[in-house]
Amino acid sequence: MFPSKNGILLAPLAGITEPVYRRICRRLGADAVVTEMVSADGLHYKSENTAKLMEFDESERPIGVQFFGNDPERLANAAKFAYERVRPDFIDLNAGCPVAKVVKNGAGSALLKDAARFGRIVEAMSKAVPIPVTVKIRSGWNTHEWVDAEFAKISQESGAAAVTLHPRSQTMMFTGHSFWERVAVVKQAVSIPVIGNGDITSGADALKMFKETDCDAVMIGRGSLGNPWLFAEIKAALKGEPFVSPSRQERKELIIDHIRAFRDLHGEQRACGEMKKCVAWYLKGLPGASAARANVFASSSSIMIEEIVNNFFKV
Ligand SMILES: Cc1cc2nc3c(=O)[nH]c(=O)nc-3n(C[C@H](O)[C@H](O)[C@H](O)COP(=O)(O)O)c2cc1C
Incomplete structure (x- = not known):
């Protein structure tokens, strides 16, 4: 049904x-x-x-x-x-x-x-x-x-x-x-x-x-x-069960998976363009996000976006 x-x-x-x-x-x-x-x-x-x-x-x-x-x-x-x-x-x-x-x-x-x-x-x-x-x-x-x-x-x-x-x-x-x-x-x-x-x-x-x-x-x-x-x-x-928010590690892994799968399906040009807004959404509200978001929007490749995400979640 x-x-x-x-x-x-x-x-x-x-x-x-x-x-x-x-x-x-x-x-x-x-x-x-x-x-x-x-x-x-x-x-x-x-x-x-x-x-x-x-x-x-x-x-x-x-x-x-x-x-x-x-x-x-x-x-x-x-x-x-x-x-x-x-x-x-x-x-x-x-x-x-x-x-x-x-x-x-x-x-x-x-x-x-x-x-x-x-x-x-x-x-x-x-x-x-x-x-x-x-x-x-x-x-x-x-x-x-x-x-x-x-x-x-x-x-x-x-x-x-x-x-x-x-x-x-x-x-x-x-x-x-x-x-x-x-x-x-x-x-x-x-x-x-x-x-x-x-x-x-x-x-x-x-x-x-x-x-x-x-x-x-x-x-x-x-x-x-x-x-x-x-x-x-x-x-x-x-x-009626409690919900446990994703850990930083889980968040990072999902974002990286998202970028890679998107690039595999749609190619680098679209990935570099569209993953910026997506990653910005993922980071929104997390401590220190605004500097990382600015770097994401300045990136010229989806690999750079991945690096920014990895560094963001390292600290
Ligand atoms: C960027 C954007 C694109 C949308 N595209 C569609 C669409 O293709 N078809 C559709 O029926 N509704 C579309 N909507 C409306 C959403 O499906 C939904 O009805 C609306 O956003 C309200 O739900 P929400 O408050 O959970 O976002 C779009 C909304 C937004 C913000």
Whole structure:
């Protein structure tokens, strides 16, 4: 059954949740992961770079491939293509992305402005593949003009297997705090599983989300950045067990593994660019981190970044 009861999912984060990060999160306790959003239009125009975003390693399962777009037929074709090419465990529709370049094409959270089209999309995608199709929505376009329960119901009626709610409006982008009470409203409105998302950064937060909303599973995005141990922390909290934070040695080993695996998969140029922000997240809040972070950002190779990490954890 998807998602597992009390499951903890890694959220799709464009530019961040590539395969190496997803594997780390699975290893540390995420029950399922989702790819970065993949453009259905990109696949329609046969972009190989777009198709690459769907690729994953078997160790990442269960995994969903997430699509964004606006056209029911293109989205259904994208779902079918993903099913045939990479056999994911589920397909997810993005109806939450607030960024201008996505919503100007009527995709992401712009779908929340057109209930009929949204229903057609979910139905077409659900009919296109023999695996679960899930939907990720925001609570609405304008703050307090909530349409989440309505769109969750449409999702259910159109064949969706589960709905994830990030209870912010499009206009909030990522500011303020998410309105968790909306997760409770959506949970009451549908019988398919509801996944609660937004601002969970600790085991206590996750317990609170489960308790206040009765959601079936939670999804974690930004809270895991630099702290993928959050999944284990939440697992421990759910079992009522104490959580032991990783030692300095464990932190160092994970960061070094992350850099090396990323370089192996994506090559040195991307590793040098993208590992800087990643390592900065890992070091954030640790004593002496600001000087090390400055050195990380000044490095010209991923080997230099590794050296800075090794020296940082030596002292
Ligand atoms: C950098 C970034 C990229 C994101 N990319 C996606 C995406 O590709 N698809 C999606 O549905 N949501 C995306 N989101 C939204 C997250 O999945 C999640 O809903 C949101 O960050 C709230 O959860 P959090 O507070 O746990 O991060 C993105 C968010 C951020 C900050």
